[in-house]
Amino acid sequence: xxxxxxxxxxxxxxxxxxxxxxxxxxxxxxxxxxxxxxxxxxxxxxxxxxxxxxxxxxxxxxxxxxxxxxxxxxxxxxxxxxxxxxxxxxxxxxxxxxxxxxxxxxxxxxxxxxxxxxxxxxxxxxxxxxxxxxxxxxxxxxxxxxxxxxxxxxxxxxxxxxxxxxxxxxxxxxxxxxxxxxxxxxxxxxxxxxxxxxxxxxxxxxxxxxxxxxxxxxxxxxxxxxxxxxxxxxxxxxxxxxxxxxxxxxxxxxxxxxxxxxxxxxxxxxxxxxxxxxxxxxxxxxxxxxxxxxxxxxxxxxxxxxxxxxxxxxxxxxxxxxxxxxxxxxxxxxxxxxxxxxxxxxxxxxxxxxxxxxxxx
Numbered sequence: 003x004x005x006x007x008x009x010x011x012x013x014x015x016x017x018x019x020x021x022x023x024x025x026x027x028x029x030x031x032x033x034x035x036x037x038x039x040x041x042x043x044x045x046x047x048x049x050x051x052x053x054x055x056x057x058x059x060x061x062x063x064x065x066x067x068x069x070x071x072x073x074x075x076x077x078x079x080x081x082x083x084x085x086x087x088x089x090x091x092x093x094x095x096x097x098x099x100x101x102x103x104x105x106x107x108x109x110x111x112x113x114x115x116x117x118x119x120x121x122x123x124x125x126x127x128x129x130x131x132x133x134x135x136x137x138x139x140x141x142x143x144x145x146x147x148x149x150x151x152x153x154x155x156x157x158x159x160x161x162x163x164x165x166x167x168x169x170x171x172x173x174x175x176x177x178x179x180x181x182x183x184x185x186x187x188x189x190x191x192x193x194x195x196x197x198x199x200x201x202x203x204x205x206x207x208x209x210x211x212x213x214x215x216x217x218x219x220x221x222x223x224x225x226x227x228x229x230x231x232x233x234x235x236x237x238x239x240x241x242x243x244x245x246x247x248x249x250x251x252x253x254x255x256x257x258x259x260x261x262x263x264x265x266x267x268x269x270x271x272x273x274x275x276x277x278x279x280x281x282x283x284x285x286x287x288x289x290x291x292x293x294x295x296x297x298x299x300x301x302x303x304x305x306x307x308x309x310x311x312x313x314x315x316x317x318x319x320x321x322x323x324x325x326x327x328x329x330x331x332x333x334x335x336x337x338x339x340x341x342x343x344x345x346x347x348x349x350x351x352x353x354x355x356x357x358x359x360x361x362x363x
Contacts, residue, residue, distance in 0.1 A: 009327060009337040009354065013347040016051075016319035016340040020058035028063050028338065029163055029314030030070075032305050032326050034297055035081075037074030050081050051320070056088030059319065065151035066164025068093070068309035071144045072297070078142045090146035096184045098301065101192030103138035110134070139193070143305075145184075162311045171308045173244065182308065185244045186301065250298040250325070255289075258356025259349060264288030295322065299357075302329030310335050324350030328357045 012019045038050035059069065069090055073081040086092055111130035114122055150157045150164055157164035171182040187193045265288055302325045310316050314335055318326040321339035323346055330337040331354065339354075341347040 007331055007334065007336055007358070009331060009339065009358070011321070011327075011347070011351055011354070012338075012340045013342070013344060014340065015342050017055055017058060019340045020055065020062060020319060023058075023062040023338075025061055026064045026161070027315075028067065028317045029335075030068050030306070030310040031059055031063055031317045031319070032070045032302065032309065032330070033318045033320045034072040034295060034322055034326070035320040038077040038080060050077055050084060053084045053087050055319065056085050056090070059317070060089045060148055062317070063148050064161045064163045065148055066154070066157040066161055067148045068163070068166065069144070069146040069148070070096075070305050070309055071146070072098075073142050073144060075138065075140070075142060078144070082144050085144060085146050090148060092144065093147050094145040094184050096143040096145055096186060097140050098143060098186045099140045099193050100188035101139060101190035102188065105133070105135045105137045107133040107135040145309075162314070166308050167310075171304060180244070183244045186304070187244060250296045254299060255296050255323075258353045262349065262352070297322075297325040299325055299328050299332070302326050303333050304329075306330045306335060307333050321350050322346055324353045327354045331358055 035051045036049065063069065069085065071081065071085065082092060082095075110132040111126045111128075114129055115126040147164070151160060154164050168182060172179040173182070306316055306326065306329045310330070310333070312334070315338065316326070316330045316335045317338045317340075318330075319340045321327060321341035324339065327337045327339045327350065337354075339350065341350055
């Protein structure tokens with residue numbers, strides 16, 4: 003690869019494109035595939051990726067190359083088993099925790115009242131307060147690795163893959179700060195207030211005290227105690243001292259999409275029982291970037307940086323609206339993206355071109 007960043011975008015079924023790629027030619031894979039829940043009545047989300055797709059991903063990635071894949075809470079087990087059956091070693095599960103989830107809940111009492119003729123007030127009151135869903139506040143992320151060619155050291159020296167970039171992903175970007183964890187959160191008070199407050203003596207292990215009010219992660223110190231060789235920290239505050247990333251806002255979602263039409267996309271639920279005010283299109287508002295699962299760019303930058311060697315090439319076989327590609331290119335990596343849906347492909351293409359030309363502020 004030259005010093006100029008390169009990206010290749012394909013509008014096609016990912017299996018067709020994967021079969022054209024060379025063995026051991028890519029450094030990492032970061033993707034947000036269909037969750038297999040027929041999301042919003044969309045055929046593209048009817049099934050999780052097949053083992054055949056993950057086997058092709060395994061073939062094209064270098065030995066020791068890492069795969070990061072988002073999953074749904076209900077179908078994550080199927081995703082991980084398929085990735086493992088394709089040959090990958092499962093290394094960890096990362097949790098992205100956020101406070102802005104919206105339950106896709108059926109109000110049983112109100113539904114009884116609406117669904118039956120006559121006087122059902124007793125039954126509807128009996129089931130008042132009963133529902134069908136918890137509030138979603140996290141997404142599981144699979145971290146996997148292609149099997150090594152000999153030891154980690156020999157693999158790193160031969161292929162440039164096999165390890166993750168710890169220092170580049172510490173919380174504040176310095177070698178003295180917190181080790182990157184398998185928890186990522188959106189820094190909302192709702193989430194952070196669930197973590198305990200910690201008071202740490204110099205050089206001592208962490209002690210958890212009772213949960214207290216939110217303490218901003220932007221104010222705590224991460225300086226190591228001199229002479230302690232990293233055994234402890236001298237900071238005090240919320241235990242939620244991890245990388246944080248809020249969900250993508252409208253300006254980020256729509257950047258680069260001038261001239262694209264605004265469209266209404268609801269989640270396909272029975273409108274006789276539910277209004278259009280649903281979690282993916284609250285108020286039935288038209289949206290320019292109407293992809294339902296747009297990931298924040300800073301989150302994708304972090305994940306790309308974690309698993310991709312300097313100057314490496316990253317693949318996203320389920321590109322969606324292009325957040326992985328934006329993150330990869332802004333971090334200085336080359337990118338290969340594949341998307342089968344024509345509408346989403348055009349959105350991804352325009353967003354990627356915009357951020358490549360303009361960067362981020």
